[in-house]
Amino acid sequence: MNTTTTTPVPLDLWRNPHGRLMLRLAGGTEPVAVTPVRAFPIAAPLEGLSLVGPDGHELAWVPRLDALPAAARALIEEEFAAREFVPTITRIRSVSSFSTPSTWEVDTDRGAAQLVLKGEEDIRRLAGRTKLLIAASDGLQFHVPDVTALDRASRKLLERFL
Template sequence: MTLHTSPSTASALAAGWDLHRNPHGRLVLRAADGTAHVGVTPVRAFPIAAPGEGLSLVGPDGHELAWVPRLEQLAPAVRALVEEELAAREFVPTITRIRSVSSFSTPSTWEVDTDRGATQLVLKGEEDIRRLEGRTKLLIAASDGLQFHVPDVTALDRASRKLLERFL
């Protein structure tokens, strides 16, 4: 496995490192020299476009401690810890159906079905719908800051696509 580290920790982590949870459930990055960094947070470089590529392990002060080019390069136990932490941090429900929209002007309240269940979201403005990778992938930011993902607009049912087209 290749692990690139920031200049300040390069010598400590190059020879070996360990990632584990402490008794309080926080991630701890232990360098080869025994230095422990408590409260490490994994952060994806490209969470939607390339979720398995480019992962930074960031300390509680916000500084990068280590860089992992590909998530698959991590040992299975370490990868499981990282994926568990990422799942808790990255809550981006996928919209599977748009049931109704309160108004075709913004702000508007949307009733949607997601992979996590039915919910409502308030769209503040049309600019809160961003296209990703071409024309079929969308990221929708609700007024409360929650992000919703539409992986393929063409996979939505006809009524959902028709409602969505009013805002694109």
């Protein structure tokens, strides 16, 4: 548990009438549309956040998402929810073949899904040996936060590819 206290980072954020996230920098500058970008989206999603302008340059840096005031944090989390779609695999129901490419039938936190694994190299280990990121052939990423939390049959299928 994080026992350090964080001082809220002051940011003047809001949505314009078109739904774009807007930022006014200190000193009352002209507002500019921004896109939040995580520095470490999988390994440390709450740490390191950049607000990037339309030209791709960083306009503001936030060391921790939870250091933002609640209203600004909610706006940024809405942006991430709309842009970051990484379903979490909760069960592997079947694989078509133990050689690649193979089609996987999985259950995720977003419902049942099918993915095509092109090669074993599309399964990346993150933060140790139990956290995985699986890239499907269509570009969608699937997350396994803890392999040991999967049921035995799922772990056995997955071990054939690791």
